[in-house]
Amino acid sequence: MGLPGIAEATSRRLAAVHLLAALEAPQAWFHRRRETLTFVDAGRVCRAVEVEFSIPPLEGPPVTELFVPIVLIPTQGTRVLRLTNEAGVRLPALTSGEAEQITMTAVALAAEVRLGEEPDAALLRSLRMRGELTADERAGMLADDSGRQLEHLLSDAWFVHLVKMLAGAEPVLVPVRVDGPTRRMFTIEYEVALLETGSPWRRLTQSLGWEETAMLVDVPDVALGTAYEFEFQVPDDLELTRATLLLDAGERDWSVTGRETGGRVGQYSRLTVRDVPATAQAAAVLSLRVARGYPATVLIAALFVALVLTAGLERLHELSAATEAAAAILLTLPTLFIALIAGPARRSPAVKLVTVARGVLLLSGLLTYVGAMALIMYPSPGRAGADPTLHAIWYVAAYTAWGLVGLQTIGVVGPLIQARRRST
DSSP states (O other), X not given: OOOTTTTSHHHHHHHHHHHHHHHHSHHHHEEEEEEEEEEOSSSEEEEEEEEEEXXXXXXXXXXXXXXXXXXXXXXXXXXXXXXXXXXXXXXOOOOHHHHHHHHHHHHHHHHHHHHSSOOOHHHHHHHHHHSSOOHHHHHHHHTSTTHHHHHHHHTOHHHHXXXXXXXXXXXXXXXXXXXXXXXXXXXXXXXXXXXEOSOHHXXXXXXXXXXXXXXXXEEXXXXXXXXXXXXXXXXXXXXXXXXXXEETTEEEXXXXXXXXXXXXXXXXXXXXXESOOTTOOEEEEEEEEEXXXXXXXXXXXXXXXXXXXXXXXHTHHHHHHTHHHHHHHHHHHHHHHHHHTOOSOTTSGGGGGSHHHHHHHHHHHHHHHHHHHHHHHSOOTTSSSOOHHHHXXXXXXXXXXXXXXXXXXXXXXXXXXXXXXXXX
């Protein structure tokens, strides 16, 4: 479907008027939004948003087609996959460049209405890009002719909300015929990168299993409709322990318990909010952790390797006299055991949550290889004791293995301590 006339100023202005109308009175246009979030890999999620809407009576000249802002999507790291109507037919949408032209025109119109005059173009570009100005920029503009306009616009709560909302997101504008069905439902699917929260130290403890990992999902269009339903599909190797929708006008809290999920993972869980204020901004915080058995399994593997190396250190002279058999055991049993419990697949989102634990597995397996290679390189048949170099290598390997056991123990005991602190 073509977009005739969209490059003309009159058509762009009319589309901007309809965009402002939808954003200023969203409950007159949009009824329900239902979003399903599924993990694509360790750092990205797929967001599928169903939007039920109807076109209210419009002021101005009659039109046969207008552009409806189906959803607001983040401007960075987003890839739109498909856009369909209620019959599953793919729909066209404006390109990012065309949508940006209409969005910029809408911001200019909103400013013009509030100022009663044409706004300064440089001022609008700065507000459109970032949603706000730095202290130095504000001081510079207040000193010239645009200062009066800036003060007036920043005193208007709705205009400030509009530029902040559009600074980090862009509307997906879809052409809709006015003479179509009264109530419509469109679905858009897009991929977006997840944002992790927390300090580097906290991320370290999270990767050990000490703490849950919090992932941030921006929800810029939470107020576009009378209700917003948020569903999360958790992969089999993760547990969603808590989901919180943070609103600038308050907080709606929701959590999953073992009883609600039947003690299983990989199920859908839902959060619904209604009658959100039109100026609200929101973000969903997902608290995730690896299935509880994984950190303990890693600990068992590390402990097994440490015990093997310690026992071998005590009998090192006997092992060095039977080099081939000892090396074969070291190269097969522990490494096969570790391979069987390596845990989450490489593309699984759980990988980012257990980076240190997987490192413990890798290093434990590497230590067995070091021990086997040392036996081969420094045999000592017919000698009164093991080669000094061989003994030094095994000594370091054994104590390193016990250090890995201690490190992983933190990941197993940590959650128990955290749970006890929360209960008290």
